[in-house]
Amino acid sequence: MSIAIRKLDSADAGFRDKLSAVLAFEASEDEAIDRAAATILADVKARGDAAVLEYTWRFDRLPGQPAASLAALEIGQEALQAALASLPEARRAALQTAADRVHAYHERQKKECGSDGFLYTEADGTELGQKVTPLDRVGIYVPGGKAAYPSSVLMNAIPAKVAGVQEVIMVVPTPDGVHNELVLAAAAIAGVDRVFTIGGAQAVGALAYGTATIPQVDKIVGPGNAYVAAAKRRVFGIVGIDMIAGPSEILVICDGTTDPDWIAMDLFSQAEHDELAQSILLCPDAAYIAKVEASINKLLDAMPRKEVIRTSLTDRGALVKVRDMDEACEIANAIAAEHLEISAEEPQQWADKIRHAGAMFLGRYSSESLGDYCAGPNHVLPTSRTARFSSPLGVYDFQKRSSVIRVSEAGAQTLGRVAAELAYGEGLQAHARSAELRLK
Amino acid sequence: MSIAIRKLDSADAGFRDKLSAVLAFEASEDEAIDRAAATILADVKARGDAAVLEYTWRFDRLPGQPAASLAALEIGQEALQAALASLPEARRAALQTAADRVHAYHERQKKECGSDGFLYTEADGTELGQKVTPLDRVGIYVPGGKAAYPSSVLMNAIPAKVAGVQEVIMVVPTPDGVHNELVLAAAAIAGVDRVFTIGGAQAVGALAYGTATIPQVDKIVGPGNAYVAAAKRRVFGIVGIDMIAGPSEILVICDGTTDPDWIAMDLFSQAEHDELAQSILLCPDAAYIAKVEASINKLLDAMPRKEVIRTSLTDRGALVKVRDMDEACEIANAIAAEHLEISAEEPQQWADKIRHAGAMFLGRYSSESLGDYCAGPNHVLPTSRTARFSSPLGVYDFQKRSSVIRVSEAGAQTLGRVAAELAYGEGLQAHARSAELRLK
Numbered sequence: 001m002s003i004a005i006r007k008l009d010s011a012d013a014g015f016r017d018k019l020s021a022v023l024a025f026e027a028s029e030d031e032a033i034d035r036a037a038a039t040i041l042a043d044v045k046a047r048g049d050a051a052v053l054e055y056t057w058r059f060d061r062l063p064g065q066p067a068a069s070l071a072a073l074e075i076g077q078e079a080l081q082a083a084l085a086s087l088p089e090a091r092r093a094a095l096q097t098a099a100d101r102v103h104a105y106h107e108r109q110k111k112e113c114g115s116d117g118f119l120y121t122e123a124d125g126t127e128l129g130q131k132v133t134p135l136d137r138v139g140i141y142v143p144g145g146k147a148a149y150p151s152s153v154l155m156n157a158i159p160a161k162v163a164g165v166q167e168v169i170m171v172v173p174t175p176d177g178v179h180n181e182l183v184l185a186a187a188a189i190a191g192v193d194r195v196f197t198i199g200g201a202q203a204v205g206a207l208a209y210g211t212a213t214i215p216q217v218d219k220i221v222g223p224g225n226a227y228v229a230a231a232k233r234r235v236f237g238i239v240g241i242d243m244i245a246g247p248s249e250i251l252v253i254c255d256g257t258t259d260p261d262w263i264a265m266d267l268f269s270q271a272e273h274d275e276l277a278q279s280i281l282l283c284p285d286a287a288y289i290a291k292v293e294a295s296i297n298k299l300l301d302a303m304p305r306k307e308v309i310r311t312s313l314t315d316r317g318a319l320v321k322v323r324d325m326d327e328a329c330e331i332a333n334a335i336a337a338e339h340l341e342i343s344a345e346e347p348q349q350w351a352d353k354i355r356h357a358g359a360m361f362l363g364r365y366s367s368e369s370l371g372d373y374c375a376g377p378n379h380v381l382p383t384s385r386t387a388r389f390s391s392p393l394g395v396y397d398f399q400k401r402s403s404v405i406r407v408s409e410a411g412a413q414t415l416g417r418v419a420a421e422l423a424y425g426e427g428l429q430a431h432a433r434s435a436e437l438r439l440k
Numbered sequence: 441m442s443i444a445i446r447k448l449d450s451a452d453a454g455f456r457d458k459l460s461a462v463l464a465f466e467a468s469e470d471e472a473i474d475r476a477a478a479t480i481l482a483d484v485k486a487r488g489d490a491a492v493l494e495y496t497w498r499f500d501r502l503p504g505q506p507a508a509s510l511a512a513l514e515i516g517q518e519a520l521q522a523a524l525a526s527l528p529e530a531r532r533a534a535l536q537t538a539a540d541r542v543h544a545y546h547e548r549q550k551k552e553c554g555s556d557g558f559l560y561t562e563a564d565g566t567e568l569g570q571k572v573t574p575l576d577r578v579g580i581y582v583p584g585g586k587a588a589y590p591s592s593v594l595m596n597a598i599p600a601k602v603a604g605v606q607e608v609i610m611v612v613p614t615p616d617g618v619h620n621e622l623v624l625a626a627a628a629i630a631g632v633d634r635v636f637t638i639g640g641a642q643a644v645g646a647l648a649y650g651t652a653t654i655p656q657v658d659k660i661v662g663p664g665n666a667y668v669a670a671a672k673r674r675v676f677g678i679v680g681i682d683m684i685a686g687p688s689e690i691l692v693i694c695d696g697t698t699d700p701d702w703i704a705m706d707l708f709s710q711a712e713h714d715e716l717a718q719s720i721l722l723c724p725d726a727a728y729i730a731k732v733e734a735s736i737n738k739l740l741d742a743m744p745r746k747e748v749i750r751t752s753l754t755d756r757g758a759l760v761k762v763r764d765m766d767e768a769c770e771i772a773n774a775i776a777a778e779h780l781e782i783s784a785e786e787p788q789q790w791a792d793k794i795r796h797a798g799a800m801f802l803g804r805y806s807s808e809s810l811g812d813y814c815a816g817p818n819h820v821l822p823t824s825r826t827a828r829f830s831s832p833l834g835v836y837d838f839q840k841r842s843s844v845i846r847v848s849e850a851g852a853q854t855l856g857r858v859a860a861e862l863a864y865g866e867g868l869q870a871h872a873r874s875a876e877l878r879l880k
Contacts, residue, residue, distance in 0.1 A: 090861055091861060091862070091865055094857075094858045094861035094862050094865075095862065097858045098858060098862060105568055108558065108560060108568075109558075109570065112554045112557075112558040112570070113553065113554035114552045114553035114554050117552075118548065118549075118552040120548060126815075127802075128545055128548075128815065128816050128817060130549065130552070130817075131791075131794075131800070133795050133796070135828065135829050136795070136796075136828065149866050150862070150865070150866070151862060151866065182865055182866075218828040218829040219829045237683075237684060237824070237826065239829065240826075240828075240829035240830060243677075244677060259877070261877060262874070262877050262878065265870060265873050265874040265877055266874050268870035268873075268874070269868070269870040269871045269873075269874040271870070272868055272869070272870040272871070273868075303869060303870055303873075304867075304869050305867075305868075305869065305870065309870065347846070351571075351844070354571075354842070355573050355576070356573070356576075356840075356842075357842045358842065358843070359842060359843035359844075359845060360571070360842055360843065360844050360845065361845050361846075361847075362567075362844065362845065362846040363846050363847070364878075365847045365848060365849050365851065365852040365878050366845050366846055366847040366852075367847075367852075367856075367874045367875055367877075367878060368874070369859050369863060369871040369872070369874045369875045370845070370847055370852070370855045370856065370859050370875060371843070371845050372859065372863075372871060373858065373859040373862045373863065373871075374855050374858045374859050374862070375566075375568065375845045375847065375855060376568050376845075377568060377570075377843035377844075377845055378843065381843070382840075384677070386677065386680075387840065387842070388575065388576065388658040388680075388840075389575050389658040389659045389679065389680035389840055390680060390840055391840045391841040391842075392841060392842075392843050394841070396836075400796075400822075400827065400828075400829055400830055400831045401831040401832060401834070402794070402796075402797045402798065402799060402800055402827070402831075402832075403798070403799035403800065403811070403817035403818065403821070403832050404791070404799075404800050404802065404817075405799060405800065405801050405802065405806050405810070405811050405815045405816075405817055406787070406801075406802040406803050406806055407801075407803070407805045407806040407807075407810055407815065408805060409805050411805065412805035412806075412807075412810070415810045415814050415815060416807075416810065417534075418534045418537045418538060418813060418814045419809050419810050419812065419813040419814050421530055421531055421534035422531070422534050422535065422538060422590070422591060422813045422814070423809060423812075423813065425531055425534075425590070425622055426589050426590070426591065426622075427744075427745075428709070428712060428713075428745075429712070429743060429744050429745065430705060430708035430709040430711070430712040430743055430745065430749065431709045431712070431809040431812060431813075432809070433705050433708075433709075433743075434702070434705040434706050434708070434709040434807045434808070434809045435807055435809045435810060437699070437701060437702050437705055437807075438702065438804075438805050438807060
């Protein structure tokens, strides 16, 4: 059965509205889930370890009675190393290569993103600057069950360690008591300091407030289910959080010179994530679009996750004929996709026109899947048009800045008069007097 | 009547608990306000301009019937320039000096925070990097009425313009139809592109969703009342937002060698903001603390905002005797204050020990009020211990990054094998095939 994938043409009347309809996605806000998360958070805040233990046994369906202590749910470094040692050699080597490359990229990022801070001196001796410091302690949420991705452990933990975070605490639920050895192996490679097998809103609460066993962290990162997302929104401000991620997206701009099978498989690689994932192709060549459609239908049946792919492509996918590559870039800026592949000859000319994208994959060899695992840049990227204002997870997410102001005696004479004038204008007389007391 | 300001000693039993009690602050979460904000947002999303006009007339008590068009509430550039021209010369000059200094600091910050991005080439020709781009359009919320601060217009708008934001749209309510000329003058100096006299949750909704008259922005920054804060929380994800600010705080570490009047006035300058503001002194010298207390009582009566100061210092202030300056730094890291003054000889030795603070004011001439107006660094700073994980508002808040991945043909051979191995491990076969199709 062939896929009824939507086809649009930018020359058609009403194209922009049709495209907007395809892109439209609103995360369902479930009041019941939000309330449940709030209740669990309040309980964890009030009762600490005991509450976390009870919820963990109930929601993760662990056997028997809750353990007497949350410490029983900590996985020690020896167990992590054992998980790593138990992997088949090829897989262990692949994980290590991926970790090494992610580490190298983020080291470079650290060097390039102003991590040393700055300080400069003005003519009157006043010094101004900025100090950059890592967060002290970070929590990483790793989902259990089917969406447990070892690559995400690397992508969340390595930038934190590169930033200089002293303690990275990972939480990962074990539904029905099942451990994911690949996830534990990834924690070992990434240098995670402590691992607790807890999850859900109760794990978010434990990290945000701290309990007798679990230390309070300064920021919580990593994806989770609707309860985890609701809990993260609620603890925002007590701790930092990363973005609330929406469904994954790929936008491919192709000039019609890439093997259509490659493009079809790239669209599949996003669609297989889940039914809400979005895969869109922009191309100025109608004949080429037909070839990609033929490849999609040819290749689909062999995919183990073909039903997910079919639903995703049917419900949220699109093959879009555009006027030319310039228009493709303009549309790409409006879409602000999480992943943007520019599969074209001399892709840089088009990349230069892109203002909004989580990650850009340039040239026909840069399949998005390479970025997901091992190219080096982070695979935690802004979704749902948030690339308009936010960035890939990075070293900078695990650092913060402090302004540094050292006013000289001479500087206080000139600055004091300016500050006093403005403070009186705002009706803040103590501000003004505080400046004026330093005047000769 | 002397102030009953709390005095603590770090050597006393239970000191840490007492300090925690002083620091404890929980923003009241008012369910009714949150619901009202949600209703207004939904209405603005559905009915656009008409809803914004109705709410504006109702909540800001504007005279007569709502205007036929929201365009009537736009203040043009000529009116902004006229407001600037109407200021007394000394005040205009002070505002311009402050703007110039804020501009200069943020230009330096832009240069130092990795704004050029980076790109590097690996041995096999694969290129990896990061592109940095400004946000397209930003909304700045400026409160009307008593908390209308022209300095905040400068501090929010200038970093956006330095970052390269093409359009800065300011909203400022005019309760009872009253315009604040100093705020409009600051908008003129800061280069704000458009100004609308709207406020509240309706202004946040207009900026987040866009209306016929008001274009959708990519991020909303600036402080507001509880309705504004609730609305910003709710539109987070559709647009970016800055931090939700808590009450302002100052922490002074003093070695006992600064004029006690200066320190008393510095504590006042924070306390006068509002009754919930927090002013704390840490000092190893008990005799000096007594002198500061005497100065507080001597100076209070002359302050026009003395009742606010008295309430703030009584309810939330503290004079803390510490063992030594090292312990003061350790306590300062636990407090993670918005403003930290280190009023001491050779302050740098102590500043080096500080990990968490929004801004550090070093040496006895660096009063916090200079930083509020004209030192150059931003006065929008993390409050309520959020300096543990967040930063002053800066150029980086108006930029975002995109990863750049250009894998060479040779690179695709090595990376493809690694990615495929890991993708099979995660059960994502289309990811694996997408990488394998690029293998020779």
